[in-house]
Amino acid sequence: MSVSINFDHVVKRYKEVTVIPDLSLQVKEGEFFTLLGPSGCGKTTLLRMVAGFNSIEGGTISFDSQVINDIAPAKRNIGMVFQNYAVFPHMSVRKNVEFGLKNRKIPKDEIKKRVDEILETVRIAEYAERLPERLSGGQQQRVALARAIVIKPNLLLMDEPLSNLDAKLRIEMRNAIKQIQNEVGITTIYVTHDQEEAMAVSDRIAVMNLGVIQHVSTPKSIYQRPNNLFVANFIGHSNTLKAKADISGRKLVFENGYALQYDGFADDAADGEVKVSVRPEEFIIRKEDEPGVPATVKSSIFLGLMTTYFVELFSGETVEITDVSSISSIIPNGTKVSLDFESEKINIFMPDGTRSLTKGVQNDAYA
Numbered sequence: 001m002s003v004s005i006n007f008d009h010v011v012k013r014y015k016e017v018t019v020i021p022d023l024s025l026q027v028k029e030g031e032f033f034t035l036l037g038p039s040g041c042g043k044t045t046l047l048r049m050v051a052g053f054n055s056i057e058g059g060t061i062s063f064d065s066q067v068i069n070d071i072a073p074a075k076r077n078i079g080m081v082f083q084n085y086a087v088f089p090h091m092s093v094r095k096n097v098e099f100g101l102k103n104r105k106i107p108k109d110e111i112k113k114r115v116d117e118i119l120e121t122v123r124i125a126e127y128a129e130r131l132p133e134r135l136s137g138g139q140q141q142r143v144a145l146a147r148a149i150v151i152k153p154n155l156l157l158m159d160e161p162l163s164n165l166d167a168k169l170r171i172e173m174r175n176a177i178k179q180i181q182n183e184v185g186i187t188t189i190y191v192t193h194d195q196e197e198a199m200a201v202s203d204r205i206a207v208m209n210l211g212v213i214q215h216v217s218t219p220k221s222i223y224q225r226p227n228n229l230f231v232a233n234f235i236g237h238s239n240t241l242k243a244k245a246d247i248s249g250r251k252l253v254f255e256n257g258y259a260l261q262y263d264g265f266a267d268d269a270a271d272g273e274v275k276v277s278v279r280p281e282e283f284i285i286r287k288e289d290e291p292g293v294p295a296t297v298k299s300s301i302f303l304g305l306m307t308t309y310f311v312e313l314f315s316g317e318t319v320e321i322t323d324v325s326s327i328s329s330i331i332p333n334g335t336k337v338s339l340d341f342e343s344e345k346i347n348i349f350m351p352d353g354t355r356s357l358t359k360g361v362q363n364d365a366y367a
């Protein structure tokens with residue numbers, strides 16, 4: 001059956017280099033859980049510790065209540081899918097999927113039944129007798145997925161399984177993986193550096209940087225109320241502006257003196273300088289003589305549904321703004337405008353970016 005996973009003060013060192021200093025995390029039974037972070041932050045390292053291919057230098061990893069630190073990889077009953085599909089080229093699809101069951105003393109007719117079932121689940125039944133070389137990358141990855149789940153593992157681990165596929169196939173396959181995981185209901189830890197992919201497939205996401213978890217929550221909550229400025233900038237695109245918090249006056253005062261009515265201060269926010277993180281869709285472009293932060297449109301890109309504007313603030317920084325394209329016109333380069341903000345959507349942070357000062361942040365990292 002599916003397991004829950006508990007990481008308790010886990011440490012990873014490669015010789016004298018500490019890659020994961022102190023990581024605690026809970027993954028729920030049946031959950032689609034994603035480790036998301038930039039290249040080199042320790043995602044693969046952590047996944048290999050769960051699989052048993054990496055030693056653990058401190059703390060414990062448990063499946064349900066059983067500590068698995070010293071359990072051999074083969075005894076952990078884990079299914080795995082990697083970036084390079086690792087299907088056997090000389091074996092048919094069926095033989096590839098059967099392979100995992102061969103050493104498990106399962107009767108022949110039971111093997112056939114289970115393989116047929118799984119091939120249906122991942123929708124490659126019609127290619128059962130083909131060799132992998134005659135399949136597309138996406139189909140080969142379905143074979144790898146089938147081989148991983150046919151053993152009825154307690155846990156499925158996937159390490160950047162889509163990164164060798166082209167953009168269109170990646171979207172198709174991430175939907176397929178999400179759907180298959182849903183049908184099978186198996187606890188899954190998925191690794192990616194692609195924030196959009198993480199948002200599309202996950203029940204919850206852990207954002208990592210330098211071996212440290214920055215934020216654990218649902219995709220929606222991480223996007224809308226990031227725990228710190230790193231998360232705000234890593235998930236989607238954000239522009240950062242300086243302002244002063246006026247808690248009792250319920251205002252954010254920008255450098256030009258524009259005071260934005262603001263009701264989103266967290267309980268522990270204090271008067272003084274803050275960083276304001278504004279996503280491209282959270283600006284409101286107003287006429288030059290209306291209240292706001294003065295700015296000049298420098299260039300624009302028409303993207304169909306949306307138009308992106310690159311706009312220079314009076315202070316010299318450039319921000320990116322997206323606006324739903326209007327039929328009438330695109331704002332010409334050189335136009336002076338006044339920038340306002342969707343105050344319920346923007347986020348504010350400590351000046352060093354380490355902590356959100358916006359109310360409503362949900363973070364399971366220390367729960």
Ligand SMILES: Nc1ncnc2c1ncn2[C@@H]1O[C@H](COP(=O)(O)OP(=O)(O)O)[C@@H](O)[C@H]1O
Pocket residue numbers: 014019037038039040041042043044045046
């Ligand atoms: N076998 C190893 N020996 C020494 N250092 C390693 C080894 N594997 C990974 N590292 C280092 O550990 C850090 C995390 O790597 P990795 O887990 O592969 O990151 P990610 O999967 O997030 O890209 C990197 O700095 C990497 O260079």
Ligand SMILES: [Mg+2]
Pocket residue numbers: 043044045
């Ligand atoms: Mg990796």
